Amino acid sequence: MPGFEIIGEEEKQEILDVLSRKMLFRYEFHEQRNGIYKVEEFEREFAGYCGARHALAVSSGTAALRVALAALGVGPGDEVITQGFTFVATWETVLDAGAVPVFTEIDDTFCMDPLDLEKKITPRTKAILPVHMCGGQARIKEITDIAAKHGIPVLEDTAQSCGGRFNGKGLGTFGKAGTFSFDAVKTLTTGEGGMIITDDEALYVRASEYHDHGHDHNPNLPRGLEKRNFIGVNYRMMELQGALGLAQLRKLDTVILANQKKNKARIKEALSRIDKVSFRNIPDPGGDTATFIIFSLPTSEMAKGFNRAMTEEGAGAVYWYANYWHYYDEWEHLLGGRSVLQSGYPFKDPSGKDRCRFEKGVLPRTADLLSRALTIPINIHMEQQIPQILKAIEKAARTL
Numbered sequence: 135m136p137g138f139e140i141i142g143e144e145e146k147q148e149i150l151d152v153l154s155r156k157m158l159f160r161y162e163f164h165e166q167r168n169g170i171y172k173v174e175e176f177e178r179e180f181a182g183y184c185g186a187r188h189a190l191a192v193s194s195g196t197a198a199l200r201v202a203l204a205a206l207g208v209g210p211g212d213e214v215i216t217q218g219f220t221f222v223a224t225w226e227t228v229l230d231a232g233a234v235p236v237f238t239e240i241d242d243t244f245c246m247d248p249l250d251l252e253k254k255i256t257p258r259t260k261a262i263l264p265v266h267m268c269g270g271q272a273r274i275k276e277i278t279d280i281a282a283k284h285g286i287p288v289l290e291d292t293a294q295s296c297g298g299r300f301n302g303k304g305l306g307t308f309g310k311a312g313t314f315s316f317d318a319v320k321t322l323t324t325g326e327g328g329m330i331i332t333d334d335e336a337l338y339v340r341a342s343e344y345h346d347h348g349h350d351h352n353p354n355l356p357r358g359l360e361k362r363n364f365i366g367v368n369y370r371m372m373e374l375q376g377a378l379g380l381a382q383l384r385k386l387d388t389v390i391l392a393n394q395k396k397n398k399a400r401i402k403e404a405l406s407r408i409d410k411v412s413f414r415n416i417p418d419p420g421g422d423t424a425t426f427i428i429f430s431l432p433t434s435e436m437a438k439g440f441n442r443a444m445t446e447e448g449a450g451a452v453y454w455y456a457n458y459w460h461y462y463d464e465w466e467h468l469l470g471g472r473s474v475l476q477s478g479y480p481f482k483d484p485s486g487k488d489r490c491r492f493e494k495g496v497l498p499r500t501a502d503l504l505s506r507a508l509t510i511p512i513n514i515h516m517e518q519q520i521p522q523i524l525k526a527i528e529k530a531a532r533t534l
């Protein structure tokens with residue numbers, strides 16, 4: 135998963151380029167910057183890498199979601215369908231937009247179940263927000279087909295699958311827009327940072343204006359004289375992040391993904407020898423970013439026992455079923471309708487009436503899949519770790 139493992143001379147050089155010009159801001163100061171526009175260059179290269187027409191860099195993956203939702207016109211009265219296994223940011227931003235998140239089950243891809251998606255579409259559904267979880271792909275073709283049938287835009291949360299493809303096409307380019315995170319533990323990192331990609335010029339322009347206080351970015355006017363079409367906020371990326379992004383992007387396929395794929399294959403090979411183990415479905419294994427390996431056992435007791443044995447060998451796996459940040463049933467602040475505001479908004483309206491309410495235990499298939507699954511994060515450098523993981527797997531296999 136982590137691009138930070140390979141921070142080296144390339145990143146240092148890019149950063150020095152920025153510091154030597156004392157230019158941290160992405161806009162304006164055309165004379166002083168001497169042709170150096172790191173964020174803009176990162177956007178251009180990232181769009182090209184994904185195969186999208188436009189890319190807008192922002193301050194985080196959360197910001198990318200928030201800005202994309204605004205640009206899609208999502209607001210109060212709307213519903214946005216996402217999945218019950220994702221990072222909290224996916225639905226926090228929906229609530230922040232004033233809309234209500236609706237959660238689907240996941241299927242054997244550990245991403246949105248298209249059959250459940252179809253059941254959850256209502257006249258209020260304003261966007262569909264599938265998440266390409268843990269380095270793999272959602273059933274994106276089925277999801278976009280259903281969305282097209284109902285005329286609803288798809289926003290792909292690709293925070294965890296940067297560099298992933300489905301049948302050769304970049305993840306994030308299947309729907310109306312895709313978002314990415316470059317936070318400190320992501321495949322490509324800029325410390326904090328994010329990106330929105332889209333082929334839709336009007337959506338790109340709205341996103342670009344919204345993320346920068348509404349600036350209309352008129353190339354013929356100095357920044358201080360630009361006009362505003364609507365209000366916005368500040369979710370801008372800074373030049374230092376753009377510089378890091380450029381260096382990391384140039385190593386994404388050749389170093390990061392290539393090593394992860396090799397490491398994942400070694401671990402998968404050892405797990406494949408255990409009959410009771412089955413693997414998460416990756417719809418296109420060739421386009422997997424290999425940031426995680428998810429495998430399942432027939433029962434949750436077996437999964438827990440297997441993980442206990444792995445932990446004893448110093449190589450415990452991630453058990454998402456008990457994870458506070460990624461699984462619906464553990465989002466107690468969402469289930470409890472807890473808001474920082476005394477009024478209870480966005481869970482309540484000003485009269486105290488519920489705007490939305492979330493019940494525990496309503497996603498039984500997600501619960502079953504997560505309770506039986508274990509996940510091993512894959513790193514770029516695992517020379518020391520792999521022998522220990524293989525030994526732990528061998529020991530854990532004896533518990534079955």
Ligand SMILES: Cc1ncc(COP(=O)(O)O)c(C=O)c1O
Nearest residue numbers: 194195196221223293315316317
């Ligand atoms: C699926 C998903 N969406 C959004 C985000 C938010 O990204 P960031 O941490 O850059 O705000 C994350 C971060 O982990 C994520 O995993």
